[in-house]
Amino acid sequence: MIDMKLPRHRLDTGTWGVMGIGLGYAIAAAVETGQPVVALEGDSAFGFDGMEMETICRYQLPVTVVVVNNGGIYNGTDRQVADQPGPTMLDAKAHYEKIAEAFGGDSYFVTTADEMERIFNQAMASGRPNLINVAIDPAMGKESGHIGNLNPKLALKK
Ligand SMILES: Cc1ncc(C[n+]2csc(CCOP(=O)(O)OP(=O)(O)O)c2C)c(N)n1
Numbered sequence: 001m002i003d004m005k006l007p008r009h010r011l012d013t014g015t016w017g018v019m020g021i022g023l024g025y026a027i028a029a030a031v032e033t034g035q036p037v038v039a040l041e042g043d044s045a046f047g048f049d050g051m052e053m054e055t056i057c058r059y060q061l062p063v064t065v066v067v068v069n070n071g072g073i074y075n076g077t078d079r080q081v082a083d084q085p086g087p088t089m090l091d092a093k094a095h096y097e098k099i100a101e102a103f104g105g106d107s108y109f110v111t112t113a114d115e116m117e118r119i120f121n122q123a124m125a126s127g128r129p130n131l132i133n134v135a136i137d138p139a140m141g142k143e144s145g146h147i148g149n150l151n152p153k154l155a156l157k158k
């Protein structure tokens with residue numbers, strides 16, 4: 001979904017989408033290049049490596065962490081089971097950005113595309129540790145859990 005405009009400027013999670021390597025990669029990229037780095041993570045993925053925010057702040061790295069919160073693993077539309085949240089539901093109203101505050105980084109909570117553009121540009125220009133928590137529709141983001149959708153349909157019908 002994210003186009004590349006320059007070669008050798010993106011690290012991704014590889015063929016199997018290894019959750020939890022995002023912030024480690026971002027730290028390494030910032031240390032190696034000295035340039036502003038953006039780390040783009042789902043809300044569940046942030047649960048795997050979110051404490052690296054402490055490392056980012058301790059070394060004052062120019063890393064902007066963006067948490068795309070759709071309220072769940074794959075998405076936030078799992079059903080309640082026996083009066084409990086479904087097993088793939090996470091908190092769609094969570095304020096993940098407060099984790100940056102705990103360590104002295106800058107924190108933002110955004111809900112619209114206009115806010116996102118303004119805050120993202122400000123964060124990237126700051127050269128500081130930033131965490132932007134982006135609340136999106138919990139019905140969005142189904143693709144990561146439905147990779148089978150990409151199978152050729154004709155082959156499946158036979
Ligand atoms: C280490 C690891 N464990 C499990 C998975 C399987 N997996 C793929 S996507 C996903 C959930 C991702 O949720 P989130 O980070 O919130 O992103 P979303 O799809 O909701 O945007 C899981 C558990 C994985 N890719 N890597």
Ligand SMILES: [Mg+2]
Binds near residue numbers: 043071
């Ligand atoms: Mg999610």
